[in-house]
Amino acid sequence: MHFVYIFTAVLPAILILLYAYKQDFFPEPPKIVFKTFLFGCATVLAVDLFIGVLDDYSEKNFTGETYYFFDSFIRAAFLEEFFKLTVIVFYCTRKSVFDEPMDGLIYGVAASLGYAAYENIDYVLHVGEFAPSFDMALTRALSAVPAHALFGIVMGFFVAKSIFEKKHNYIYLILAILIPVAMHGSYNYSISSDLIHWQFVNVILFVSGVSVVFMFRNLKRKQKAGIIYDKKYYDITISNFTNATTTVLLIYLVLNYLVNLFL
Numbered sequence: 001m002h003f004v005y006i007f008t009a010v011l012p013a014i015l016i017l018l019y020a021y022k023q024d025f026f027p028e029p030p031k032i033v034f035k036t037f038l039f040g041c042a043t044v045l046a047v048d049l050f051i052g053v054l055d056d057y058s059e060k061n062f063t064g065e066t067y068y069f070f071d072s073f074i075r076a077a078f079l080e081e082f083f084k085l086t087v088i089v090f091y092c093t094r095k096s097v098f099d100e101p102m103d104g105l106i107y108g109v110a111a112s113l114g115y116a117a118y119e120n121i122d123y124v125l126h127v128g129e130f131a132p133s134f135d136m137a138l139t140r141a142l143s144a145v146p147a148h149a150l151f152g153i154v155m156g157f158f159v160a161k162s163i164f165e166k167k168h169n170y171i172y173l174i175l176a177i178l179i180p181v182a183m184h185g186s187y188n189y190s191i192s193s194d195l196i197h198w199q200f201v202n203v204i205l206f207v208s209g210v211s212v213v214f215m216f217r218n219l220k221r222k223q224k225a226g227i228i229y230d231k232k233y234y235d236i237t238i239s240n241f242t243n244a245t246t247t248v249l250l251i252y253l254v255l256n257y258l259v260n261l262f263l
């Protein structure tokens with residue numbers, strides 16, 4: 001019976017990934033996309049190494065809105081998006097087939113949905129009294145799983161901009177982690193905090209969804225027109241990756257400090 005629940009938990013991620021994959025006029029090798037999905041699943045293990053430490057730290061040092069902010073933007077959003085970005089940068093962009101901006105969107109959604117699928121299994125099987133729940137599967141299929149997909153697409157979009165654009169490459173790399181964390185953190189924060197109505201989740205999904213639709217349409221139009229972006233102008237190294245992600249982490253830590261001061 002548990003197989004049915006697991007299938008129900010994973011199915012939304014698979015369907016969204018297949019839909020995104022079909023948007024690419026020059027499809028990526030299925031084997032690499034599948035591996036990206038699996039590496040996305042594996043990021044859950046990396047996240048689990050740190051989650052307990054961050055939970056202990058936040059419970060001892062924060063209360064109220066400061067706790068919710070830290071929990072939403074740093075403990076959840078930054079940590080999860082950081083490891084997704086690691087997969088995209090150090091696996092996907094190293095492949096020779098990563099040769100146009102559309103590839104960033106496809107690999108971004110694959111890595112993100114891998115994480116979402118694994119996380120969804122845990123939610124579906126262990127909600128409430130540790131009883132499997134179709135209600136949880138349905139709720140997350142319409143909210144959390146699409147949200148992860150949107151975060152991953154936006155991340156992949158900026159990773160591709162960082163690599164294929166001639167200017168502002170490092171800024172695009174910063175945006176590749178800064179904006180998905182902002183989206184993810186806002187999503188979580190609106191659910192946990194009393195300052196923002198939980199319906200703000202729907203606003204985030206709608207605005208993100210519209211943005212992603214335009215991203216795909218624009219890149220598909222350029223693919224049809226034969227506009228090729230196969231020249232890479234920027235290499236994402238361990239050094240600039242570390243600098244960019246550290247910068248973003250410091251930004252959110254400063255924001256957390258300001259929340260602690262004023263809320």
